Amino acid sequence: MEIIKKFSKQKWLIKLIMDMDKEDRSNMLAGYKKRKRYYTSNLTDFEVNLKDLAKCALCPDMCGFDAPCLLVSKKTTLSPQNKSRLALFMGMERIPMDNPSAISVLYSCMNCDACKHWCPMDISAGELMVEMRCELEKRDLVPEKLHHLKNRIDDNGSVFEKAPYTEESEFNIDIPNAEVFYYIGCVSATERKSMVRANIALLNHLKVKFTTKFQDRNCCGSPLYKVGYKSVAKDLAQKNKDTINNSKTKIVLTDCPACLNMLKTTYSDWGVKIKPKIMHFKDFLLNKIEKGELKPDKPVDKVITYHDPCIFARGLGETEISREVFAKIPGLEVKEAYLHGEETRCCGYGGGYHVTNKELSIKEGLIRLEQLRKHSPDYIVSTCPTCELSFLEAQKNSKNNNYTEKIKDLSEIVAESLGLSF
Amino acid sequence: MENFKIHFKNKTEFKDIDKITEKLTKIVGSEKISVDMIDKIAYGKDYWLISNLMTLKGTLPCLPDIILWPQTAKEVSEIIKLANNYKIPVIPYGEGSGVVGGALAVNGGIIIDTKYFDSIEINSTNMTVTVGTGLNGAVLERNLNELGLRMGHIPQSIRTSTIGGYIAHRAAGQFSGIYGKMEDIVLSMEIVLPTGDIISSKTYPRASVGPMVDRLFLGSEGTLGIVTKATCKIWPMPEKQGKLSYLFTDMQHCLDAIRETLQARINPGVIRIYDKKETERHFGETIKESKDKIMVIFVFEGIEKLVDLELQITSGNCKKYNGIASGEKPIDHWFKTRFKVSEASEFGPYDQVMDTIEVACMWDKSKEIYDAVINSLLSVPGIYLASGHASHFYSTGVCWYFTFSGIPKEGKDHFTLYNEAWDATISTVLKTEGTASHHHGMGINRGKWMQLEHGEEFKLLQKIKATVDPNNIMNPGKLYLEEIQKKEL
Numbered sequence: 001m002e003i004i005k006k007f008s009k010q011k012w013l014i015k016l017i018m019d020m021d022k023e024d025r026s027n028m029l030a031g032y033k034k035r036k037r038y039y040t041s042n043l044t045d046f047e048v049n050l051k052d053l054a055k056c057a058l059c060p061d062m063c064g065f066d067a068p069c070l071l072v073s074k075k076t077t078l079s080p081q082n083k084s085r086l087a088l089f090m091g092m093e094r095i096p097m098d099n100p101s102a103i104s105v106l107y108s109c110m111n112c113d114a115c116k117h118w119c120p121m122d123i124s125a126g127e128l129m130v131e132m133r134c135e136l137e138k139r140d141l142v143p144e145k146l147h148h149l150k151n152r153i154d155d156n157g158s159v160f161e162k163a164p165y166t167e168e169s170e171f172n173i174d175i176p177n178a179e180v181f182y183y184i185g186c187v188s189a190t191e192r193k194s195m196v197r198a199n200i201a202l203l204n205h206l207k208v209k210f211t212t213k214f215q216d217r218n219c220c221g222s223p224l225y226k227v228g229y230k231s232v233a234k235d236l237a238q239k240n241k242d243t244i245n246n247s248k249t250k251i252v253l254t255d256c257p258a259c260l261n262m263l264k265t266t267y268s269d270w271g272v273k274i275k276p277k278i279m280h281f282k283d284f285l286l287n288k289i290e291k292g293e294l295k296p297d298k299p300v301d302k303v304i305t306y307h308d309p310c311i312f313a314r315g316l317g318e319t320e321i322s323r324e325v326f327a328k329i330p331g332l333e334v335k336e337a338y339l340h341g342e343e344t345r346c347c348g349y350g351g352g353y354h355v356t357n358k359e360l361s362i363k364e365g366l367i368r369l370e371q372l373r374k375h376s377p378d379y380i381v382s383t384c385p386t387c388e389l390s391f392l393e394a395q396k397n398s399k400n401n402n403y404t405e406k407i408k409d410l411s412e413i414v415a416e417s418l419g420l421s422f
Numbered sequence: 423m424e425n426f427k428i429h430f431k432n433k434t435e436f437k438d439i440d441k442i443t444e445k446l447t448k449i450v451g452s453e454k455i456s457v458d459m460i461d462k463i464a465y466g467k468d469y470w471l472i473s474n475l476m477t478l479k480g481t482l483p484c485l486p487d488i489i490l491w492p493q494t495a496k497e498v499s500e501i502i503k504l505a506n507n508y509k510i511p512v513i514p515y516g517e518g519s520g521v522v523g524g525a526l527a528v529n530g531g532i533i534i535d536t537k538y539f540d541s542i543e544i545n546s547t548n549m550t551v552t553v554g555t556g557l558n559g560a561v562l563e564r565n566l567n568e569l570g571l572r573m574g575h576i577p578q579s580i581r582t583s584t585i586g587g588y589i590a591h592r593a594a595g596q597f598s599g600i601y602g603k604m605e606d607i608v609l610s611m612e613i614v615l616p617t618g619d620i621i622s623s624k625t626y627p628r629a630s631v632g633p634m635v636d637r638l639f640l641g642s643e644g645t646l647g648i649v650t651k652a653t654c655k656i657w658p659m660p661e662k663q664g665k666l667s668y669l670f671t672d673m674q675h676c677l678d679a680i681r682e683t684l685q686a687r688i689n690p691g692v693i694r695i696y697d698k699k700e701t702e703r704h705f706g707e708t709i710k711e712s713k714d715k716i717m718v719i720f721v722f723e724g725i726e727k728l729v730d731l732e733l734q735i736t737s738g739n740c741k742k743y744n745g746i747a748s749g750e751k752p753i754d755h756w757f758k759t760r761f762k763v764s765e766a767s768e769f770g771p772y773d774q775v776m777d778t779i780e781v782a783c784m785w786d787k788s789k790e791i792y793d794a795v796i797n798s799l800l801s802v803p804g805i806y807l808a809s810g811h812a813s814h815f816y817s818t819g820v821c822w823y824f825t826f827s828g829i830p831k832e833g834k835d836h837f838t839l840y841n842e843a844w845d846a847t848i849s850t851v852l853k854t855e856g857t858a859s860h861h862h863g864m865g866i867n868r869g870k871w872m873q874l875e876h877g878e879e880f881k882l883l884q885k886i887k888a889t890v891d892p893n894n895i896m897n898p899g900k901l902y903l904e905e906i907q908k909k910e911l
Contacts (some may be wrong), residue, residue, distance in 0.1 A: 016807060027830075065580070086464070095460070
């Protein structure tokens with residue numbers, strides 16, 4: 001029997017079923033067999049994982065204490081469980097798909113996966129919200145304020161108004177016979193130029209032949225996919241695959257965890273395989289340090305606090321590489337934030353939240369910034385240009401003008417320890 | 423949104439709702455008020471099992487009329503004064519994790535979300551923390567832990583519940599053996615009364631200054647006012663955590679071993695007894711020798727020397743009553759799984775009725791109540807699982823926690839089966855001199871037992887309610903229901 005097979009590891013349950021009277025057993029099996037009616041929608045072409053949505057909707061919100069949208073908005077409506085419950089009601093057609101308030105709820109998620117970290121069922125309410133947003137896109141219901149995001153990426157390959165990828169850009173580099181493709185993230189190229197300069201200085205120091213292929217590169221698609229434009233993101237995936245796989249590239253190096261996650265994981269889930277190795281700079285740098293090709297021996301006598309980007313810490317389950325790099329730098333003292341590693345807190349910019357809910361996004365950035373400032377570090381360091389941008393924005397938007405700490409990327413620290421100018 | 427069936431439909435429509443909304447907007451500001459249907463749907467439920475079953479059926483337990491997010495006690499006071507003028511219900515709402523329907527706006531009205539009350543002030547000399555009652559329990563504990571401190575109130579719902587909820591229900595945490603129940607933890611409170619007056623009790627270690635007025639609000643479930651601030655005891659993080667587990671064959675033996683331990687003034691933070699069925703369910707896969715046994719786990723916390731001594735004395739008592747030592751693995755397993763709440767999510771869609779009921783009794787009734795409740799639950803047609811564990815202990819008695827599961831027989835619905843199981847349990851408990859709830863509160867589904875629970879003092883309680891809340895605006899439909907009088911055992 002299907003149910004016996006499913007619960008084969010839970011002997012107590014099997015025993016319980018076997019000991020029931022005939023009517024109870026028959027009722028229980030009927031209930032089990034009919035469960036799928038709760039996971040079915042009559043909406044045309046509705047592809048959301050309703051089983052997970054129902055499970056999340058029936059939970060008492062065991063992740064609520066760490067769900068940033070709930071914490072900053074103080075609205076129960078925006079708890080992961082409530083968002084799933086509303087989405088479930090949309091799937092049931094109790095709430096129409098075009099209800100503006102419900103749509104706004106679906107976009108009230110930073111996709112930081114704090115919910116998944118605490119979930120007893122390993123469900124990401126964030127992923128469910130992305131699936132719901134994709135349903136909105138199918139029905140032409142993506143909020144208007146997100147349309148420009150798509151238009152900008154169509155126009156200039158970035159989320160910013162001004163194109164960062166121009167021939168005149170200082171980052172437009174194409175060394176002949178390059179085997180490394182430095183895939184510069186759009187936030188990095190626009191708002192974190194010092195980090196890009198440090199990365200270029202490091203590559204030059206290592207005498208790596210690299211290209212940034214500005215004319216051929218496309219957006220990774222992450223910002224679009226997260227807000228619901230899955231088909232557009234898939235087209236970009238295909239274009240990136242063609243560009244990369246048809247080149248001599250052996251390693252794709254990126255400075256952005258969102259780009260890394262798309263190129264490596266999401267594309268793969270979509271059946272789009274990028275042949276060359278895909279690496280984030282932190283992994284690349286640790287590898288070079290361990291091989292002795294990079295020798296960061298100039299003391300950096302600073303206290304730093306590291307902010308784990310959620311994509312690394314929770315999405316990819318990796319928290320140690322950056323700390324291993326820091327351990328190789330003389331003079332550097334790492335003081336951890338209370339919430340670090342897998343328990344890192346969102347910077348406020350994930351999942352298009354900064355576009356859909358600017359004020360709360362900045363509020364979240366400020367909360368995280370204050371947590372990172374607890375030990376009065378000289379530098380707050382991260383490995384994600386978007387997190388770094390969030391903290392820079394938080395500093396600008398705060399009433400507190402006593403900020404003395406600098407926001408840095410790990411690459412800048414390594415470059416500093418090598419005495420590189422960038 | 424006519425697609426929704428609403429279970430507790432508001433009988434009275436508030437005629438002046440637009441005017442009320444306009445006036446409330448002036449009090450809290452336009453961004454701290456909502457009449458949006460999506461917010462009403464979110465705030466129209468709690469974690470009562472029936473609320474959950476309704477979610478699957480696409481039904482709403484109830485629909486409040488207005489949701490407010492005030493930021494000061496003064497704002498709460500003004501809201502309540504206005505609500506009195508229009509005789510509109512006011513329901514305080516923390517995080518909606520209550521399991522007995524206590525936060526449901528069964529008569530519509532205004533929901534006051536308390537989450538802006540989230541301040542934390544620590545006094546490390548007195549070892550107290552003064553907190554806003556809308557603060558999430560886990561957020562408070564994290565803040566304290568960062569400083570090497572703890573309040574130690576760790577209910578299973580800690581990640582989804584507030585300090586106000588704990589006070590409103592006289593809640594208990596997993597480590598109640600050391601840190602106590604909420605009535606032991608709270609020293610003083612700021613309360614907005616149903617008339618809008620704001621009162622604050624004094625913080626003192628102990629006193630002799632007449633009746634303790636603020637104690638009345640502990641366990642009042644939002645019916646006597648809104649607690650906006652509370653000063654609570656805190657402690658340093660323990661030097662050592664000691665773990666102990668024993669397996670017993672006989673329930674009376676393990677109860678005696680624990681009773682003697684507690685009456686010798688040994689205070690384990692955690693003690694949990696799992697009956698044979700629950701031992702099989704929780705430890706069957708990890709602790710093979712637990713087959714057909716009763717598992718008892720202990721966690722001790724404090725100064726190393728004291729913890730070692732407590733471990734030694736407790737072990738001696740367990741051995742005296744034929745307990746077999748089972749090492750630290752069962753405790754590690756409990757620590758790993760103690761917040762994994764997924765039964766409703768996993769089994770809810772199978773159309774099961776599954777719930778837990780916690781009650782308390784004195785030691786001399788402890789075994790009798792356990793046996794009687796299990797038998798009465800199993801006598802309900804459709805109930806195929808009844809089991810129990812005990813999770814809070816005192817020198818004087820014990821809290822039993824029963825779990826039941828069933829599917830309605832032909833011709834009955836889920837709600838009927840659910841009520842039959844509850845009735846069977848509570849009537850048995852009251853007949854056996856137990857108390858109807860240990861820490862979840864009375865809410866909707868236990869409200870009808872209030873008079874039987876309290877006996878003569880219930881009349882006084884009704885008079886107090888009528889005096890404190892003359893217009894019955896605070897969380898109406900709970901605790902003082904007229905139907906209570908009509909219910910017979």
